Structures are given as structure tokens and as C-alpha cells.
Amino acid sequence: MSADWRLAVDIGGTFTDVVLLEASSGAVVVDKTLTTPSDPLLAVRTGVGRLLERAGVRPTEITAPIVHATTLITNALIEGKTGRAGLVTTAGFGDTLLIRDEHRYDMYDLQIEFAAPPIPRNLTFEVDERTVAGGDVLHPPSAESLTQVTASLRAAQVESVAVCFLNSYVNAT
Secondary structure, three states: OOOOEEEEEEEOOOEEEEEEEEOOOOEEEEEEEEOOOOOHHHHHHHHHHHHHHHHOOOHHHEOOOOEEEEOHHHHHHHHOOOOOEEEEEEOOOOOHHHHOOOOOOOOOOOOOOOOOOOOOHHHEEEEOOEEOOOOOEEEOOOHHHHHHHHHHHHHOOOOEEEEEOOOHHHOOO
16 A cells, blocks of 8 residues: 655745645654745745655655645735735625724724725725625626726736635635
8 A cells, every 4th residue: 555645835924834744654744944935935845845855755645635824925914015906805895894893902992093904995896796695696797897807907007816705605616
């Protein structure tokens, strides 16, 4: 019986962790290397290369999809180091980032000052679509509305786009 090797990588703000698991025996090999913010893939290659060499495993022996996680995006948001990002969301929910009443530190402070939203309202675009809570698509987005939003994103010269449609996580299609 051949080994059942699985690989996981977590790129953090300081370190990149790489884990190799032999599923049938439960054997685990780990490596940690400094994250390379200017080129995160460099740290991944370094860590994976060292790990495979130490374990004596060839890349072709990895039998399952690689699991990947990262906090780079979260860190960039917190530090305000994102590029020009746009948001595409369900029609009627374009102000969600501006409402910000998920959590207030002092709920009775009417003068509370919130941080600026990670994506400004002028870079938020709405699409007329609706997926209900159970996952059924009540109203799919039209090709025309998607074309219009795409043109708006290009005109706004965004560098990245978050697409967040209401209840879309429930429907995998």
C-alpha cells in the first residue's frame, strides 16, 4: 500500500507554516519559514521544498488537494495596505459596509467615530439578483447587469474585486 500524503500551507504575516500528513499512519512533518510579503509564493516554495526533502517525499506523492490558508488579506485590511478594491453585492445591500452596526464598543455613544470602511461606497456596485436563504436562486443576475458592473469596475480602475451576493454561500452552482 502506498503512502497517502497530504499537504497544507498557511501564509501568515510573519511566518509561513507548511504541514505534511501521511493520512494512513498519522505521521506529521512540519516546517516554518519567514513569510516574504513582496512575493508570498517564495516562502511557500521554500517551506514546501524543505519539508518534502526532509520527509523524503516527491511532489507526485501528494494525493489530495493542497489545503491553503492565509491571513495576508486580513492583515492588509487591518493595516490599510490594500490596493484599490471594489465590491459587487446584491442590489439593496450596497450600504452594508457603511451601516456598521454589527458591534459598537459603546452602544450609547451617539458621537462614536467609526473607521472608514475597507471599500468606499463609490467603489461598491449592486447587481439585481437574489438567492434565498435555502440556496434557491430566486432571480439570477442578467448578463446585461454583469456587463454594466464589469464596465463600471474597469472605469473605476479597481485592482481587486470582492463579490458578495446575499446567501450565495448556500448555493454552490
